[in-house]
Amino acid sequence: MSDTAVADRARILVSCPDRPxxxxxxxxxxxxxxANIVRMDQYSTDPDGGRLFMRVEFDLPHLSDRRRELEEGFARTARPLDMQGEIxxxxxxxxxxxxxSKMDHCLRELLWQWQAGDLSGDPVVVISNHPDLREVAATFGLPFYHVPVTRETxxxxxxxxxxxxxxxxxDLVxxxxxxxxxxxxxxxxYPNRIINIHHSFLPAFVGAxxxxxAYERGVKLIGATAHYVTANLDEGPIIEQDVQRVNHxxxxxxLKRIGRHIERVVLARAVAWHLEDRILTYKNKTVVFV
Amino acid sequence: MSDTAVADRARILVSCPDRPxxxxxxxxxxxxxxANIVRMDQYSTDPDGGRLFMRVEFDLPHLSDRRRELEEGFARTARPLDMQGEIxxxxxxxxxxxxxSKMDHCLRELLWQWQAGDLSGDPVVVISNHPDLREVAATFGLPFYHVPVTRETxxxxxxxxxxxxxxxxxDLVxxxxxxxxxxxxxxxxYPNRIINIHHSFLPAFVGAxxxxxAYERGVKLIGATAHYVTANLDEGPIIEQDVQRVNHxxxxxxLKRIGRHIERVVLARAVAWHLEDRILTYKNKTVVFV
Amino acid sequence: MSDTAVADRARILVSCPDRPxxxxxxxxxxxxxxANIVRMDQYSTDPDGGRLFMRVEFDLPHLSDRRRELEEGFARTARPLDMQGEIxxxxxxxxxxxxxSKMDHCLRELLWQWQAGDLSGDPVVVISNHPDLREVAATFGLPFYHVPVTRETxxxxxxxxxxxxxxxxxDLVxxxxxxxxxxxxxxxxYPNRIINIHHSFLPAFVGAxxxxxAYERGVKLIGATAHYVTANLDEGPIIEQDVQRVNHxxxxxxLKRIGRHIERVVLARAVAWHLEDRILTYKNKTVVFV
Amino acid sequence: MSDTAVADRARILVSCPDRPxxxxxxxxxxxxxxANIVRMDQYSTDPDGGRLFMRVEFDLPHLSDRRRELEEGFARTARPLDMQGEIxxxxxxxxxxxxxSKMDHCLRELLWQWQAGDLSGDPVVVISNHPDLREVAATFGLPFYHVPVTRETxxxxxxxxxxxxxxxxxDLVxxxxxxxxxxxxxxxxYPNRIINIHHSFLPAFVGAxxxxxAYERGVKLIGATAHYVTANLDEGPIIEQDVQRVNHxxxxxxLKRIGRHIERVVLARAVAWHLEDRILTYKNKTVVFV
Known part of the structure; x- marks a missing residue:
């Protein structure tokens, strides 16, 4: 999209009790x-009295001058319907x-997609408990912080x-x-703002x-899972999963080599969706409007 | 869904110039x-002055008594916005x-899914230019017509x-x-009401x-294509395609055996979507709201 | 293949310590x-002193008259190399x-593929703890035994x-x-001769x-697993797995409807491979030569 | 593999008339x-008098001192059976x-996999008709040659x-x-030594x-094809293909963005297989032992 087009575009995300x-x-x-609605997605957990989720993408001419008007109007609209919403x-x-940490494939994929213009957000800093990937960050012009972590520290x-x-x-970790x-x-x-890539098809092979x-169990597909991080390790809302066929x-x-490929693909998809405000969460699950 | 639920459910399909x-x-x-909107899907070919397609699925209590009211109201709504729409x-x-003709795999898949309650429409007749599949139709209690076809007849x-x-x-062929x-x-x-399954990933291998x-060319995937039939053979709007991996x-x-599997899957998906009013067409393409 | 071709074809399956x-x-x-080797597959768990698995498919003219010669010759060949083998x-x-039990989709898929000539084995009997599928068996001309099962019986x-x-x-259950x-x-x-279809991507969602x-956990793919049955429920050697994408x-x-489709596909693949002697097992894993 | 292991490993590729x-x-x-056979793959186009293709991977202790012995021995073995073979x-x-040319995604994927140790060959030079990607080559320490091409030159x-x-x-372009x-x-x-990535599922959308x-035709999957280059554009033996789902x-x-992803994956797979001597060709097709 052109810069003007981007300047006028906004999205409303809504979650509320489902009612006419x-x-x-x-x-x-x-x-x-x-405003001109570009795309509207709506999902009701249960048509008879469940919860409704909505995402509306729209263009509003001269948006930058009308943000206050938009926000106040939306607040007035949202209140009587108990909407939790954001613009x-x-x-x-x-x-x-x-x-x-030390593995670079997920980092590289994200930076690369960013450089190719495929991400609608911007990496601004790389943080690691090891110094190894400093140079990768530097190649893409990003500051790198080495913050060692031990049990004590x-x-x-x-x-x-x-x-x-x-x-x-x-905004996003x-x-x-x-x-x-x-x-x-x-x-x-950072609630619902930390995305992790787990190197298995969760809930199979939770943990280390x-x-x-997967090798020991002799599975025929291996996978990866991108999820929001919650207090319970490997238990947060799943955003995206994919698998690839393997054999004896x-x-x-x-498996690790093949896994690296799935991991970077799955993580990059999840990050892109988050950046485009396509993900809502409820009951430890995600609604993803793709 | 329960019978009552079905009785109150309807869908509006709309196509019109895109405007606020x-x-x-x-x-x-x-x-x-x-009415309570169960699901709304919307697609604009181009936010700046293109065409808008919309599908709204909704429940309207006591629908059977209110059809005339619904239809007249919709007509009034549609007219000023140049909507082509249907309920x-x-x-x-x-x-x-x-x-x-003689092959039974696609027929069986459809009848089977119907029997399993997975189709929201009903096969009512089987027509063939060969007598071979009469018994299959009979097993499912369907009338079978043998209508031989030669160039002359x-x-x-x-x-x-x-x-x-x-x-x-x-309603659907x-x-x-x-x-x-x-x-x-x-x-x-039967415009946009005849669905064909073509045994290749169109437009590869158009024709006989x-x-x-595919074997001669040494492709590594073979596929199938379900499309609406138009006057131009193999050129109608594509509804669904899928492929499967093959090797030397x-x-x-x-390939034919593997193909039979893809064909029945792809055809059954396209038929199900048509029956659920999920498909709109324009410019020889389909918009499929899945 | 023609009947003559089938009559002359055999396969040797071997497992032995890997050595030159x-x-x-x-x-x-x-x-x-x-004999003319049609296809030879070989797999070593570890080139330096592991175990070797081999499958050789071959045509031996006038095989029916030469079975004893073949078997004795093979026994002589196998002994000095510690081969466990079968013809x-x-x-x-x-x-x-x-x-x-009551669900018919896996039964129907198998019987259908059998009827289409896609299986190189023959269903000879259907056994159920419920009477419901008697008619399905009858349609395909198969005897059906209703053997009710309660904790006591x-x-x-x-x-x-x-x-x-x-x-x-x-030969195969x-x-x-x-x-x-x-x-x-x-x-x-029936060691390694009972194949089960489990309705999840094992080891995710072991059990009931x-x-x-899967719905509760909000996974984005659901799957099915065909495996040999061992004394440990859901823990036997995995033969085949596949998944399909789902969403919120x-x-x-x-999920159950989509699952039915994956289940029948995965089970039918596993059964076909078993019938063609493509599967060897070791350490609770399978080697599948496809 | 360790360096010693690599030093002792070799592969024999054979193509010959199929005979016992x-x-x-x-x-x-x-x-x-x-020698210890690590893996043996064999394929006969037709068991009754076709052509046989074989790939044998083996470890030969002290290989570097025994190359002449190996090569002469193989030549003696190959001659009476009309084998075309290579070690x-x-x-x-x-x-x-x-x-x-100007797009960097396929180049980056290859260099990245090389850097990650996933390729068993080495990029040694980058050649382009445009100067744009000089820096990418430099980042990976590779010489870059800008060779402009016009119709005249x-x-x-x-x-x-x-x-x-x-x-x-x-060795490979x-x-x-x-x-x-x-x-x-x-x-x-460079017969069978030039690999091209074509940005479609050939033979669909041959050409520019x-x-x-694909967009005009409204296809539901887009793909990419890696093939050996022959005198006939887009007609060479297909090595690998894959597709990804798209929608209206x-x-x-x-499509181009999604396509970039498939292209780099498909090309990288084909290159890896070539480097590991897994590909044989015949009749404008490939036999790929994966």
């Missing part, structure tokens, strides 16, 4: 603003921190990390094969060494 | 009727004629077929590996003997 | 018999018992089932959504109600 | 050398020239390119979205602008 009139109220409101502006690109390290996130005004478990405190600072265990000839090393 | 207010008008109208009632299950045969379709009040080309006259009697040609060990016979 | 000379010994032996004759089609029921298997000289757990005694009577649990709109009922 | 004794002869010969040594890593440019290939002792057609002379200098045409929402730009 929700769609009408939102679309009437937008029509009254003279997101395409021009406000999300700022991303990428956490890594973990609390202090997380304080340091949160400080960096704050300094860089980070991506754990791109970051081999550390985050504390509940850390996670709660999934490829070794594949060693653990082969 | 279309979504608002439809949703406001439905809200005024006290479809879930309770009015579409009536299907299945055309076959083709016009007469089509008259006979159209008569049968009329007698059975057929499915060519389930019917190895005859229909005349332009026949096709124009696609598996032989697969003979032409193997 | 195994392939040479087998191929030299077959050459000495004037299987394509003409000796395996006899299959299909166990079902289980031992007796299994005795009855084993008797039926013996009477019909069954297929659990086509048979919702009963077999005893260790039963399983040990996998679709409900899919209810538990949808 | 071929497998026995090769395996007997290798056994006589005290390839794992330690002799193939040297790759990558041709590009094409012959001269190809001479220059061939000279570069010779200077760098190139990869056209990684190189948007120029090579002359018959050029192609014949495949994504635009995807613009031509989206």
């Amino acid at each position: 009139g929700v769609v009408a109220a939102i679309s009437q409101f937008l029509y009254g603003m003279n 997101r502006y395409a021009r406000e690109r999300k700022r991303i921190a990428i956490f890594v 973990k609390a202090e390290a997380e304080r340091r990390q949160l400080e960096i996130l704050k300094n860089y005004r980070v 991506v754990l791109a094969r970051y081999m550390q478990i985050l504390s509940t405190e850390f996670v709660s600072a 060494n999934p490829y070794e265990r 000839r594949d060693s653990v090393e082969d | 207010g279309v979504v608002a008008a439809i949703s406001q109208f439905l809200y005024g009727m006290n 479809r009632y879930a309770r009015e299950r579409k009536r299907i004629a299945i055309f076959v 083709k016009a007469e045969a089509e008259r006979r077929q159209l008569e049968i379709l009329k007698n059975y009040r057929v 499915v060519l389930a590996r019917y190895m005859q080309i229909l005349s332009t006259e026949f096709v124009s009697a 003997n696609p598996y032989e040609r 060990r697969d003979s032409v016979e193997d | 000379g195994v392939v040479a010994a087998i191929s030299q032996f077959l050459y000495g018999m004037n 299987r004759y394509a003409r000796e089609r395996k006899r299959i018992a299909i166990f079902v 289980k031992a007796e029921a299994e005795r009855r089932q084993l008797e039926i298997l013996k009477n019909y000289r069954v 297929v659990l086509a959504r048979y919702m009963q757990i077999l005893s260790t005694e039963f399983v040990s009577a 109600n996998p679709y409900e649990r 709109r899919d209810s538990v009922e949808d | 004794g071929v497998v026995a002869a090769i395996s007997q010969f290798l056994y006589g050398m005290n 390839r040594y794992a330690r002799e890593r193939k040297r790759i020239a990558i041709f590009v 094409k012959a001269e440019a190809e001479r220059r390119q061939l000279e570069i290939l010779k200077n760098y002792r190139v 990869v056209l990684a979205r190189y948007m120029q057609i090579l002359s018959t002379e050029f192609v014949s200098a 602008n495949p994504y635009e045409r 929402r995807d613009s031509v730009e989206d």
